[in-house]
Amino acid sequence: MRAIILALILLQSFLVNAAEYRVGVVPQFEARRLNQVWLPILDELAKRTGDSFVLVTSKSIPEFEASFQRGDFDLAYMNPWHAVVAYETQQYLPIVRDGDRKLKGILVVRKDSGITNVKQLAGAEIAFPAPNALGASLLMRADLKMIHGIDITPKYVDTHSSVYLNVALQSTKAGGGVKRTLKEQAPALQDMLMVLYETRAVNPHPIVVHPRVSLDAAQRISEALLAMTSELDAQKILAEIPMRRAVATNIDEYLPLTDWGLHDFYVPK
Template sequence: MIFLGCLLLSACSDREEKTYLPEFSTTPPIMDTEYIFGVHPLHNPQRLFEVFGPMMEYLSKNITGTSFRLEASRNYAAFDEKLYARKFHFALPNPFQTVNAVDKGYKVFGKMGDDQNFRGIILVRKDSGIKKVTDLKGKAVSYPAPTALAASMMPQYYLQTHGVDVMTELDNRYVGSQESSIMNVFLGQTQAAATWPPPWKALSAERPELAEQLKVIW
């Protein structure tokens, strides 16, 4: 209270001594142009910022008059909504999302990753007793999202062509992210998990207990 009062008294005294005159600039202030970079839920948000954050900082530092901001999404549905609404200036979607994004006005100018890694894998617990595809009949299987091509569609195609009717003989659970799919089978909430190699390699390296208790069965 005393400090504020002193400031007010000082301000009143200043106004009595000198009349304030505004100054006008002949040029408008220069504002950085912000570009938003969106990445589909390849990893959890923390991991995404660890991987792509330095690139955003580098671009912002080295391209005058611009700033680049990475925006994560909590799940595939949230990412899809932003992507198709054209919220992102740049985006890293999966192939299925890319096809739809082109119809929304996006243009493809690059590709990330090795084609050999673009495949689905199915994980089970080592103590699950599951040995063949048909052992999954009536069981719960976790996936990141229905639109995840490598991590959901390709594993489902494999199961469908190896003796299991995916639509009627499985409890399909779409859990929102690659890590969530893996953690579901690790915690025993599902009997199998679908994902693809990059998130499995990254997560099992961070948490060795996953590699100790889970295995890639297909």
């Protein structure tokens, strides 16, 4: 009887401390795919923490940016520069990121273009998916200006695929992207292009928490995510983000981006 009473007290305490959290995710996939990836993760988190998590999808990256800058999300998954902006505007703090990879942008040109150095692109029109695409646009434009000292004319074409097509069709001399999306293109298109330059590497997308989430709750969520990465079944669902190996992180791993000149190229929403 004593054991039953103790169990009930523990259960009651567990339920009292449970909370519901709104989770925002940068719309890197369409809504259906986002649900397929994130709902199993949030269900697993709920089992491990006793909290409940509601996925809040955004129709576009600008909508997502406006939402986190208002503090609409309790937790969110976002790109590294968004993490800096979210900290500056709402004091969101990164807690977990992938420990197996870094994020870099690439600059592609046609193989037969005769371009072998970024200096040859001074004054050229270059295709980018969007102003605030981190690797493909923000990092690349900052590198070209701040490191190589060249001015270019950006042409925004909405998608990574459109960037590569613009370069292949010689509509622009070069284009910004990332290795993953280049590898997703048709082999014939890939064969026409070569990577001329890679940007500086940054830590990948973190999961961040709003300061209204208590330190105890943030730690509980963080510990659950870190535990999932060591268990095969849970690891598989995290890999869909992709987050192949969750590791702890903090804002100090992202604030150096403020010294890279990205503020000069970011378009606030």
